[in-house]
Amino acid sequence: MADDLALEVSSLVKTYWPRSDRAIHAVNDLSLTVVAGSVTALLGPNGAGKTTTIEICEGFRRPDAGHVRVLGLDPARDGPALHPRVGVMLQSGGVYPGARAGEMLALLAAHHRDPLDVTALLERVGIAEMAGVPYRRLSGGQQQRLSLAMALVGRPELVFLDEPTAGMDVQARRATWELIEQLRMAGVTVVLTTHAMDEAEQLADHVVIVDHGKVLAAGSPAELTSGGAKGELRFRALAGLDIDRLELALPSGTVAREGPPGRYVIQGKVDPQMLAAVTAWCAGNGVMAEDLQVEQRSLEDVFVELTGSALRA
């Protein structure tokens, strides 16, 4: 295994109730790698197998088949060596129901050799004023933020965040994104699950699209959105331009057409060369192109293309 991989999962299989006729193939031959120091998002709808995959990496579940290496170790066998180095944020729970937020974070801090300052961390995740409030009286979003703080307090090298912003208001969500960005800058490897496109697009260096227990696509957000289907360039100008002449000036395989009079659409690989060719042709012909727009695929478009459905959020 390469030194710079924080996580390596190959051909992972996990089936629930395998011997019943309602067997659920939660993870079905899934492989992925995470480069140390990067932020990786497992993106997929509920029930895609994201949480099962994460929980196997955390050592909570045993795979039926496949191979998992976390920081070069086997999470099922090397728990004692891994636990101090890995931070875990569960999707819910994990806190004594009667414990106060500050108490619980201090307890987790006491499990570690060089923990973060509990007060400063509570402040950072925005629940400093809730330190004395019992866990069960915190709102869902506040419980999430405590859970996030619990994952970070031991100063881990690698954190698994399962749906880190679920149930958070917009502001808390932004603050969490900012914190994850700071983790990346501090050299912490982050693996998170989400079913929010914007979250994956905004945060992740590497996005792994998962559905039905398999990886459908993986790459940086730019790679995922640029490959495959063709892009479009739109602009407005005088009606009746000579479309055929324009097409000749563009890279081969590019198609230009006039939709409603004065509205032009150019389809093809949208790259700097194509953009330059269009604007050069316009300049050469004394045409003022207005409202020039590059229509790029969003991660959502990619997802819909891959799965044939919108996200079951």
Next chain:
Amino acid sequence: MTDTEVPTGGRSGKPAKPAAAGPRSAVGTRAPLDLRPSPGAASRWDMLRAQTLIELKLTLRRGESVLLTLVIPVGLLLFFSAVDVLPTDGARSVDFLVPGILALAVMSTAFTGQAIATGFERSYGVLRRFGASPLPRSVLLAGKTLAVVAVEIIQVAVLVAVGFALGWHPHGRPWWVALLLLVATVAFCGLGLLMAGILRAEATLAAANGVYLLLLLVGGVIVPLSELPGWLEAVGRALPTAAASDGLRAVLRDGAGLPVGDLVVLCAWAAGSLALAARTFRWE
């Protein structure tokens, strides 16, 4: 959340910023927080101290557990020493009652309280979460045990004080009493963990309270075993509560030596319940 709008022209004459500027993150960046990795486990002793303290704090904070472990035993002791309804074998009722109530106190903490708390911790995913922390399971269990012992020390101190105030005259060797209390604690802890490890939290809550009430009645705590119908007495004698109350009574009231029979019964319960709990307990 609590971020209210800043009124225009407020605070130090600065122009009011739109809410999107993120007042929370501004607060956040002020705190010095070095997120760079520095992983490592704390020493076992530090973890043990932290676990024992939180378990103890949480137990003493739960109103229902204080009711169960202190108010009910003290109440029973006061009530039945004042009201002469018990057939106490002709002896003074306080001398009969204190040993039984001590057995009840151990049962309430080590079995009932422990089963209910552990059941809910399991259902809230606390035990699962600790499975991903550097905390070893042995230290988690040791912390729970120390917290149970600490609560029992408080219970014994209070009950002994109340007993003395009621004119109690204990006999026998304190070491035998301590030994009986210790083995009873192990047996009840084993039973509590066995129950919490198998049943759902809600079922554990109901069952643990039901068993508490049942053992209070047929465990020789306030009703002498000899007053029960023959078959029920035979059942009662085999139960850990009766062995504890009977053994404690033999030492404290009758000044007997080590009650070997009762100790054997308690040891059998301790070994059996722990062995079974170790096999069946599920952490999630």
